[in-house]
Amino acid sequence: MIEIERIAKMNKSGNFKMKIKKIISSINNVKQLKAGIILLALIILLAIFAPLIATHDPFELNDDMVSPPSNNYILGTDGLGRDIFSGILYGARTSILIGVVAASISGIMGTLIGGISGFYGGKIDAVLSEVINVFLMMPTFFLILIIVALFGSSMFNVMVVIGITTWTGNARLMRAEALSLKQRTFVKSLETIGESKFKILLKHIIPNGIFPIIANTTMNVSDAILTESALSFLGLGDPNVMSWGQIVYNGKSYLTNGWWISTFSGIAIVLTVLAFYLIGDGMNNILSPKLNSNN
Amino acid sequence: MKLLSIKNESVVYRSKTKNVLAVNNVSFDIDKQDSVGIVGESGSGKSTLALALLKLLPKNADVTGEVLFEDKDLLKLSTDEFNDLRWKEISIVFQKSMNSLSPIHRIGSQMADIYTIHDGSADSDEVKGKIINLLEMVNLPTRVYTMYPHELSGGMMQRVSIALSLMHNPKLIIMDEATTALDVITQGQILNEIAELEKKLKIARIMISHDMSVVANTCRKIAVMYAGYLVEFGLVEDVILNPKHPYTKGLLKSFPPLKGEKGELRSIPGYLPDLSIPHEGCIFKDRCPQKENICLYTAPKTHIVENGRKVMCNFAGGDC
């Protein structure tokens, strides 16, 4: 965990500030980034103030089962009479938490493994990149599925499992960054000055190469939310928390006479996932404007 | 006999925040079979000037003035008319020759493809023979025909680029830092070959380089550019041996000689001015060792001295 703090600290200084400034000034130019941030801010506000906004206790079983949207139940109720609107509000907390934690685990693992692999090279790299290759070839979703099925579907399990099975993308990115940064003159000059290899990795390679990983991690939040909702949809969600995938799952049997159950919860997933995608892609846009811009 | 005549050419790069005046009112002529070297440091506008001749500048660049090529104004030609003229009459060799052809197509087929743009009637054997001739002409083995760009060294790819540019016997070729990335010997050999081919094929050449010694060795005339202005123009012997503009003098002092006294090396102090800000007086005034009051407020005229030599300095003309 020391590393995380260090990285966080380092990012506060120098060029990172400039990049942040650049991002802020670019937010207005990069439409998808602007849209994503506004959307996400809205969703986060709703999640934070869920207890205030919610009209019902999301777990409360009301007498009105499969009741269509009305004044009392804004988005209707499900088969057990639970209020959908309140469920969706509380579900936002679950989705965002799982997404962010899982993506962070994957981001940190990927950064460290990829950084070490690319920067140290040689045998370490040979072994680590083989590990990355192997992971890339594995059907991760099924692995997650099986592990969750075997070990239980608590929220903690889901987060950790998604995190440790999806770090390879980040590791590949960081490895590529480290490989190219390693060739840069400033790294060679740090070596001639006498800086130790490990310090160069932590203080110079990772901070200079972290930006694509941040963008990618933002997108990974989206993927993690989708994975979690798919697990819930397959009945492998944490039964103790409210989750959008579960609501969609619950609504599946009422598709004909209670279309609102699955529909609205699904829209909530789409919007949240979209927000993170837009932000991540917007950041990539700033990094390589030539490729993505519309001009 | 005039081949190309550039009259008052200016290029402005327009963007939302500022307009950069990259080339400012440049005029000079190139005769048939002449060779002109344009020298200047980065930001002098030398490449912009050349790319403007072939209309290869990005869309945000505004080109004004006249460029008369055999009495046709290139800037007024339509795209189709211009495409006809490109390569047949004027061709170009770029610096980054390694990327100058598609990496996944064979060199021969790409050359043939370019050849048929302007000679669609030729049958494929005829084209192939022509291409192989071209390759031999630039001292490349014929097997290059079936090779891919990445299989060639930098010098060989540069030769391919030169072969491409000579394909339709153009009247003028533009070499944009074409030998800069090459090693000393390879550069020497290629420059020598070009000089011979030029004589044989009766081609005029514009050579853009930041290296004055390359231009001094291979061109008949030299054009010195600074911050978008043509500050001095004339025969190589005149300009090198008797520089009139203080910038030319400064540049020459920056090159140590290979023989004789080492002398004292001197830099030109200061930096290139910001070309997006309008300036008063002489563009070189901030770095000029000879500047006087007049230079601060009066933009120098271009004085024509002898042998068609031009100098843009307040102290160059007979009138002061």
Next chain:
Amino acid sequence: MGERLCAILQEGTVDMENNYTLEITDVFKHYTQRIKGKNRFRSVKKTVKAVDGISFELKSGEIMGIIGESGCGKSTLAKLLTNLEQPTGGKILFNGVSSEEMLKNDRLQYKRMIQMVFQNPFDTFDPRNNIDKIIDETLKLHSIGKTRDERASITQDAMEKVGLTPVDDYLHRFPHELSGGQLQRISILRAMLLRPKFLVADEPVSMLDVSVRAEIIKMLQEQVRNLNTALVFISHDINTTRYISDKIVVMYLGRIVESGITDSVLHNPAHPYTKTLISNCASIDILEKSNPIKIEGEPPTPIDNGPGCYFAPRCYMSKDKCFKEYPEKTEIEQGHFASCHFINRDNLN
């Protein structure tokens, strides 16, 4: 003020009496590489001989130029000297102490012994740090100056000395806010702050605009002269190398083909490669135009050279013997050596 600071302030007086010698004996850098075989689906393992047996000696205060084309091993040699790469054979001795031993005892001491100035000034510093931090961290690493303030005043003085003023203007800038010339001067300054006994400059001006090259060359000259540091100046630009260096070494495919006092080598070259190199070099001196010597091809990758002279396949005067036997190093005049069978006419038949 610490002792070191005093020493720095009285520049030029400290190390004059201390003489250091760098001795390179038969240094090799070979590595295996997969090389394209008959077609792109086959490959062969080959030994690339980037540096192939190089020996020379350099004393404090000397400036040695190394010239040659890309791939001749001059940059690899620079990396070997600064321990960015490790030689696969031979010895690098500083006053008789081997580089390995020095590195084992005190890695930082080795770094203070030999420093380097790089080709690309725009990329020499971490873009995230400002100049102040870059220099301060260097001093801190080598325990020069005990406190932040002490280090700041060392930096201040040094920058004033080389005319990077007003100092504050530079210190708070980030690398991308400075010009190439300014950055290269800071790069030289940072290297010299460690008071190295040897300095390697690998193409230090090739990426700079012509009009600022001279000031960098002059600064290098002054700095090494003041501290009696020896300089290895690596360049493909023969004119500039001639200007700065006392002696010169010509390399081809990992070996030294000719060496000696600068003007002796350049005005009276003995090796056909040196002759070709010089004759092809464009010169501003248009009155003394020489005709470039024509040779075939480009320098190959240093694989499977010899047994004869490495230059023989491209040489305009090669004979049978050149392909069979590597020519010995021959002294032409005092201190001027070349390895060519044709130097001594007796060897010809």
Next chain:
Amino acid sequence: MARYLRKRVLTGILVILVSLIINFSLIHLAPGNPINLLAGKDNPSQEMIDTLTKKYGLDKPIYVQFIHYIKTLLKGDLGYSIMSNEPVGKLILEKVGPTLLLALTSIILALVIGTALGILAARKRGSKFDIVMNGLSYLFDSTPNFWLGLMLILIFASKLKVFPTAGMVDLRTQSEGIAKVIDILWHLVLPLTTVTLIQIPYYFRIARSSVIQTMSEDFITTFRAAGMKENRIFNKYVFKNAILPTVTVFGINLAYVISGVAIIEIVFAWPGMGRLMMTAISKRDYPLLMGIYLLLSVSIAVCMIVVDVVYAIIDPRIRYD
């Protein structure tokens, strides 16, 4: 090339080995007794315990158990399903057909449609078409596949009643021959649309960005300077250069497609491996679950190697050796 092939095959074997180890250790690490896990119930009969112990060598040291496990697998024995007591291999093979039908058709459709749209969008960069297609690609990328399936069912099956809700054939009519094929196709429309729609953004973006990237390469300037017409530059040079990256991502996309197909099968009750797996999960049929996972890992690894080799052959720049 031979060296590269060897390396890729080695990676493939490693993938399979790692999958085996994961499988094996999951059985042992999972909460509870592996015997219970393998037997599928908490209180198996003594007879069952004895057979399983013998078969998997559960009384031996762990590495002997692993060798046992591999040996059983090498004999083609993936164990017996707990639900039906039939060999796992047989159960899986029965379901491969429908899954492949869905997966392969969707991949081809998505590849063609996505790439075509991407190229068009890149050529008309900044146009309304480009902006709309970009927006749609974000939207479909953000849509959970199962939900998209549900919505299609809701609209086209429940409300409009154009297509059937679930299954692969109409069980009431029991048609034969051509009629059966048509029936299957009819049932295929909605699941296929879903799986295709979620893949299109992927190919769309890759095609779009690689065309844009290629258009900015230096060699395009050469052809322009030579006076070549834009259409010819595009058709002959940009297209081939830009299409190559699609091949590389094709392999990586595979695992993603398969998981998407599995979920969609469940949504549409399509009788493929995905549904089999869901049943296995809900019935805690571990041998079956492991068998499916293993088979998937192996086939994905093989496909990716094939794709890599094909790429190495068609791109002359790559010398994988």
